Every structure is written in C-alpha cells, then in structure tokens.
Amino acid sequence: MDWFEWFGYLASVVVAISLTMNSIVKLRWLNMVGAALFSIYGFIIGAMPVALLNLFIVFANIYYLLGIYRSKHQFHLVKVGASSSLLHFWIKHYQQDIEKYFPQFSTNSLLEQGCYMLMRNSEPAGILVGKQQNEEFEIKLDYVFPAYRDFKTGDYLYHRSGLFRALGVTLLISYTSVPSHQQYLVKMGFKASTSNVFLYQYQLA
Numbered sequence: 650m651d652w653f654e655w656f657g658y659l660a661s662v663v664v665a666i667s668l669t670m671n672s673i674v675k676l677r678w679l680n681m682v683g684a685a686l687f688s689i690y691g692f693i694i695g696a697m698p699v700a701l702l703n704l705f706i707v708f709a710n711i712y713y714l715l716g717i718y719r720s721k722h723q724f725h726l727v728k729v730g731a732s733s734s735l736l737h738f739w740i741k742h743y744q745q746d747i748e749k750y751f752p753q754f755s756t757n758s759l760l761e762q763g764c765y766m767l768m769r770n771s772e773p774a775g776i777l778v779g780k781q782q783n784e785e786f787e788i789k790l791d792y793v794f795p796a797y798r799d800f801k802t803g804d805y806l807y808h809r810s811g812l813f814r815a816l817g818v819t820l821l822i823s824y825t826s827v828p829s830h831q832q833y834l835v836k837m838g839f840k841a842s843t844s845n846v847f848l849y850q851y852q853l854a
Contacts, residue, residue: 660687675798
C-alpha cells in the first residue's frame with residue numbers, strides 16, 4: 650500500500666473521530682483537520698472534486714469557528730433549591746458523565762449545599778454545587794454540559810460572575826483525583842496543594 654493511501658485512511662479516521670465529539674467546537678476543529686487532510690489527499694491523487702469539496706469544508710469550519718470565538722455569550726447563575734426538580738433532572742440526565750469527573754459526588758448531600766444552575770444564552774449549561782464555611786467555599790460539583798466545554802463557562806464562573814465575592818468567600822477549594830478535572834482547575838487558576846495531592850485551591854484577590 651502506497652504512503653498516500655495511508656494518508657487517505659488517516660484523513661478518514663480524523664473525520665470519523667470528529668463526528669463523535671459532543672462539543673461543537675471540538676467537532677469543528679477536528680473536522681477541519683480531517684477535511685484539510687482529505688483535500689491534500691485529493692490533490693495528491695488528482696481527484697479534484699475530492700480536493701475542492703474538502704477545501705470548501707475547511708473554510709466553512711474556519712468561518713463558523715471564528716463566529717463561535719467572536720460571539721459574545723450571556724451568562725447567568727441561577728440559585729436553585731436542593732430539591733429542585735430541574736436540578737435533579739439534569740443531574741440524572743448526565744449522571745454517568747458526572748461520575749467520570751466527580752466519582753464521589755452524591756445527590757444525598759444536596760440539602761447541605763448551595764446549588765446553582767449555570768445559564769448560557771438562556772440555556773442550561775452546567776451545575777455548581779458547593780458548601781460554604783465562613784470565607785471558604787468547597788466545590789462539590791462544577792459540571793459543564795458537554796456542548797459547552799470551551800472554558801468560557803468556567804471562566805465566567807470563577808473570574809466574572811462575582812458569586813463568591815458576594816458570598817464573602819476568599820478561598821475556593823476542590824478535591825479531585827481525576828487528571829482531566831485537575832487540568833481544568835489549573836486552567837481556571839487553582840493551584841495544587843503541597844500537603845494533599847488531591848486538594849486544589851484558588852485564593853480570590
């Protein structure tokens with residue numbers, strides 16, 4: 650099998666993987682890469698319809714990605730009761746995914762927590778559950794729905810919402826052993842504790 654045939658298979662795999670993405674941003678990025686590879690493959694083998702069609706798909710993905718990154722989203726935090734049927738609906742709906750990132754989270758403890766729905770352009774985009782003790786707020790659940798995982802929702806929550814300052818909180822803490830969640834916390838400004846490998850802290854200015 651010639652090398653350019655392997656190149657074509659690679660392009661096919663990338664496009665196929667892109668279609669499995671829950672996040673529209675990840676889907677468009679991967680689809681753009683796959684289409685670019687397919688376009689190059691088409692030029693290599695002299696199949697102009699394949700090359701030109703996929704080149705068009707590349708530019709279409711660029712166009713929509715620019716629109717996504719340039720758009721100004723409206724965010725809101727809505728406080729809900731621990732017994733809210735809406736809150737329980739979304740937790741149950743995403744239960745399996747929540748367990749991957751927050752294996753120790755349980756709805757049994759909701760009555761003792763502060764519960765919030767994260768809204769993005771008037772659509773539910775995530776859930777925040779935590780417990781405040783004086784000026785410290787322990788985050789039990791900071792779950793962003795798959796379609797909104799571009800860090801904008803987290804950036805709003807931790808840097809622009811004003812929620813924690815309004816509560817008089819000066820320190821955020823989160824315990825996690827999940828590597829992907831640890832990476833997310835670091836990106837949001839948390840720092841790993843030197844005394845506990847599972848503890849991440851964010852000192853509010």
